[in-house]
Every structure is written in structure tokens, then in C-alpha cells.
Amino acid sequence: xxxxxxxxxxxxxxxxxxQLRMGPAVDSLRQTIEEALDNGDARFVFNLAEVPMIDSSGxxxxxxxxxxxxxxxxxxxxxxxxxxxxxxxxxxxxxxxxEVYDDDDKAVESFx
Amino acid sequence: MPRESRAGxxxxxxxxxxxxxxxxxxxxxxxxxxxxxxxxxxxxxxxxEEKRLExxxxxxxxxxxxxxxxxxxxxxxxxxxxxxxDAEGRIMIVVTDPGRGFRSDALSDxxxxxxxxxxxxxxxxxxxxxxxxxxxxxxxxxxxxxKY
Numbered sequence: 385x386x387x388x389x390x391x392x393x394x395x396x397x398x399x400x401x402x403q404l405r406m407g408p409a410v411d412s413l414r415q416t417i418e419e420a421l422d423n424g425d426a427r428f429v430f431n432l433a434e435v436p437m438i439d440s441s442g443x444x445x446x447x448x449x450x451x452x453x454x455x456x457x458x459x460x461x462x463x464x465x466x467x468x469x470x471x472x473x474x475x476x477x478x479x480x481x482x483e484v485y486d487d488d489d490k491a492v493e494s495f496x
Numbered sequence: 497m498p499r500e501s502r503a504g505x506x507x508x509x510x511x512x513x514x515x516x517x518x519x520x521x522x523x524x525x526x527x528x529x530x531x532x533x534x535x536x537x538x539x540x541x542x543x544x545e546e547k548r549l550e551x552x553x554x555x556x557x558x559x560x561x562x563x564x565x566x567x568x569x570x571x572x573x574x575x576x577x578x579x580x581x582d583a584e585g586r587i588m589i590v591v592t593d594p595g596r597g598f599r600s601d602a603l604s605d606x607x608x609x610x611x612x613x614x615x616x617x618x619x620x621x622x623x624x625x626x627x628x629x630x631x632x633x634x635x636x637x638x639x640x641x642x643k644y
Binding site for chain 1: 524525526527528531546549552553556557560563618619621622625626
């Protein structure tokens with residue numbers, strides 16, 4: 385999985401490409417998030433437009449990261465999850481936990 | 497919701513063509529390669545994309561469980577994954593691990609509000625939602641799943 389991170393208006397915008405699944409993909413993203421949290425960043429936007437599938441390991445990481453961000457006064461928001469990713473999140477009852485946006489700009493602006 | 501019928505009963509009535517028979521070490525980094533091999537084979541069979549994704553995710557979850565619970569992340573142990581198709585084009589996948597097995601009826605419900613924020617525990621639930629038939633065999637260390 386490719387992970388590209390840029391900071392916009394105190395928000396970490398994380399562009400992902402590839403499948404978010406058990407193994408190096410989830411491990412790399414977990415490390416990226418932990419480093420950002422350790423640096424005091426707690427506002428995240430995950431652009432999932434190029435992520436065709438998220439498995440339960442990926443979902444677990446999203447849930448845990450959302451909780452960690454919220455504990456620090458921030459949040460984790462999603463941009464353009466694929467139809468299948470939305471279906472998967474809905475199946476496990478988690479879609480409602482996340483704010484979902486059409487593009488990075490709107491997601492970043494939502495942090496105020 | 498899939499039917500969980502008696503293991504083997506339907507299978508004996510079906511003539512199966514084996515498409516893949518893979519082995520992998522009990523290591524999480526090995527899951528992706530097997531998952532991708534399954535996806536590639538399904539693509540060559542011209543399985544529609546949505547169905548491919550559903551099967552792919554179910555296989556991913558089954559392999560992950562085999563590695564984590566069946567092999568305890570021990571790469572010296574082995575997971576087997578078999579992909580077959582019957583004469584009507586229905587897909588069967590069997591994942592086997594060397595573990596002690598488990599009680600498939602004793603799993604927590606990820607949709608229970610108590611479990612909603614857990615970072616694990618959704619794999620079997622997803623498999624049951626995504627596949628049309630799911631059988632747990634050999635005390636739980638083999639899963640046989642069908643997609644019509």
C-alpha cells in the first residue's frame with residue numbers, strides 16, 4: 385500500500401492507494417498514525433478513493449485510530465471510500481461512526 | 497444470511513474442479529500473496545467484480561484467522577487454501593490450519609454496542625455475511641465456504 389501524508393491547516397491528509405488489509409499495509413499505516421499522534425497531531429483525513437478493499441484488520445485500525453484521535457480532541461474522517469468499503473463498514477455496523485466527505489477540501493474544512 | 501448445513505453433505509453431490517491449491521506459512525505478511533492469487537484466478541474466470549470482492553474479502557478474513565488463531569503467528573506452521581468450482585460455476589474455498597479449532601457458535605457479535613469499538617473480532621461475522629454457505633469443520637480449524 386502506498387501512503388502519502390501532507391499537512392493542511394493542522395490536519396493530516398493521508399492519501400492511501402492499495403488494499404488496506406492485514407500485513408505490511410496495516411502495519412505501515414499504523415506506524416504512520418502513531419508517529420503523527422506522538423507528534424501531537426490528532427486531526428486526520430483519510431482519502432480512500434484508491435482503496436478497493438478494507439479487511440477487518442484495516443477496519444480495526446480505523447476504529448482504534450478514530451478513538452485515539454478523539455481522546456486527543458481531534459478526529460479521523462473519511463473521503464470517498466469505495467462502494468465496497470462502504471458496504472463492508474455498514475455490514476459491521478461501523479459506517480455511522482465516521483464522517484464521510486466527497487473531497488479532501490470539505491473534510492479539512494469540517495475541522496473548523 | 498448464509499446456510500450452515502452439515503459439512504460435506506452438499507459437497508458430495510457436487511463435482512468439483514480444483515483451480516488452486518496453495519500453502520503458506522503462518523505469518524501475516526504471507527496472507528496478501530495468497531489472497532491476490534485467489535483474486536487473479538477469479539478474474540480469469542470472469543467472475544463479476546462485486547462477487548470477486550466479496551469472495552476476496554471472505555478469503556482474506558479466513559486466512560487472517562488461520563494465521564492468528566490457528567498458527568498463533570508461527571511461520572513454521574502452515575495454512576492450506578484450496579479454490580474449487582463446481583459444474584454450475586459456484587465457487588468453493590477451503591482454508592485449513594493446524595490449530596486446536598474453536599467453537600464457531602461462541603463468537604461475540606460485533607454489532608453488539610459493547611463490541612462496536614473493538615479493534616478485532618469481525619472476521620467470522622464478515623465471512624458469514626459475504627458468503628452463501630459457511631461450514632466449520634474438524635473442530636473449527638477448517639472453514640469451507642461457498643459463493644453461488
